Amino acid sequence: MRLYILSSLLLVVLFSAMLFPARGLPAQAQARSSTPASACANCHRAQTADQPMTPMGRALMLPGTNPLLKANPKLTVHKGDYTYNVETIGDKTTYSVTDGARTISFPVLWSFGTGGQTWMLERDGELYESLVSYYPTVGGLDTTIGDERITPHTLDEAMGRKLAQGETKACFGCHATNAVHDRKLTLESMEPGVTCEHCHVGTKIHLLDSLQGDFTSAPPKLGKLSSEDISNFCGQCHRTWESVVRGHFHGEINVRFQPYRLANSKCFDGTDPRISCLACHDPHHDVVREDSSYDSKCLACHGSSAHSSSAVQSASAIAPTEPKACPVAKANCVSCHMPKVSLPGGHMKFTDHEIRVVKPGDAYPN
């Protein structure tokens, strides 16, 4: 069995070497060329089976791999004096904007997001964020979130918002893997979406070592991080509590920064595993949408049997006061205590991770 696994791994490595010929790359690029999920799947099947098709796995898509554009081959919207068209023929998508007299068009090179989707365009060596995006709730195009304040005065301005270098790195850094190295955007080594290597740094070395039977270089187990640390880890893309404070994001706009909202909850405890990101979410699978599926997570603290499991017992040694049980219900906790909040200008709702007793008429906290 062991021989089978090792030979399978060897095949995958050989195959990936053909796909990603490291020999010809400079040393730095070799080090950062990523490991395909298929290589990891030999040992980590449960984690890799669904992950490539999750929203994180498809956080960035290349031309020809975008089901949303294939399903919506012609998207049009009029905004002010301009008309936008996003047209897909075969594997090619073209983003155009016209003022009626003149039209400019660019190929869509990178699609960001799977539900709502924004496109990144390249013009004269500079990268631009499309000024319109696709929103599933409207079934079409509207102004890209955050760009509502822009009133384009020319066709060129209407096309998109020029991205500063830091923004570009942030976009690709989170939506792709191996896209930023040594503070530079390295699109030549970029792999679309969040792959294994994105979170589990060092998978390539681990893969090569494991072929020799050496498993000591396995990346650290992220599941063992404390709630505080995992919040900061996930927050590298979903925004950490402190980065939101520094960024002065006030009001409903910060509802999409879940680590920030969670840490503002009264019940957040950086050492209690029952309140970590991973207590409720498995990033290797699609997010679970049924409210009731989270009840057990809430009741782990707020139920009469809250102190039954060993993990809970160790946590309760730190926080001996038993949290109150809900006097209203024992099911669908999140439907009341984690309400859905509309993102201003975003045509989407996010679950507010600031867990609290929500009273009718209460303002959105912070």
Place this chain on the structure above:
Amino acid sequence: MAFLFMFGLAVLLSSPARAAQDNPTKFDDVVLRAAAARDQNDVPQAIELYRQAVELKPDWPDGWWFLGSLQYSIDAYAPARDALTHYLELTPDAGPAAALRGLCEFEIGEYSQSLKDVQRGLSLGAGNQSRNEKILRYHEALLLTRTGNFEGALQKYALFAQDKVPNPELLVAVGLAGLRTPLMPKELKADQQELYAAVGKAALRYLAGDRDGAQQEFQQLFQRYPAQANLHYLYGYLLFPTDPDQGTVEFKKELDVAPANAAAQMMVAWDALIRNAPAEALAYAQKAMAEEPTMPIAQLVLGRALLDTGDAKGGTELLEKELQHDPDNLETHIALAKAYSKTGRKEDARRERMRCLELEKNENAVVHP
């Protein structure tokens, strides 16, 4: 004098001298004569009469105010400071008086106390008129520079960036803060004025939003003064809030010019912390602390680096010390929130987070730890 006039008006309106007209006593008589002398611009006589009035009635606050402000107007700064001290003992929350006493202390070289008074005056509303605010902020920036808080001074000088024709002293003053030189403009040697004014001009240009123009000026300065300490640091500091990568490139260039520059080491460490590279941060923070242990924020950055590299106890100790030194530093509260959260001090962590949210609302931008 405009500064004095605006502050004085509010006090005049409530002066008891008017009430005294109906029931003259010796005190009231002196007060009336003092007011008349002041109206006639006979400052020495007015000072003498107000001095007599407060001798007769030491708990008359307005007398101390007039005495102090008139003494300030004839450059008698030490007696003015003393008179205003009496006034503030009777009226502790008088922002204009605190600010004016700060300006007196500034003139007699009591810089540390002056800074406290100017800042207290500002916090109590002494800068609620644009002209007064500029006068006080300028002095505050000079004092911050003189007392070694150069980054704080540069933030204050941003208020002057849009001035059409900045005066030469302002350029030198900004240059002093930029090149981390704890002097007043008048204390700078004549042969250094040109360099500091040029640096101040480039920095103000950046602060005014003309980044391309500022870049050109800085490049010229780098060519002309390749060994000048703190020049790359200044440019890096200006760049850092919007382009931390390029800012850090400049900090590292600064370390090529001046390897022992603790401020540059600290900023490289800070950048590494923000990028979640705590081991790199720790190495730079330790070097900075060794070079300049009394530097503001040194404990914050080292404390945070220790915390992020796993030494929660050592990090928390340093951060708590730093908090005693600078209780309103947002970054220290952020770091402490993290420290307490990591060590299971849930309530303390929550308290620090809530404090951060209060502090953050009062800050426009966080540009420096």
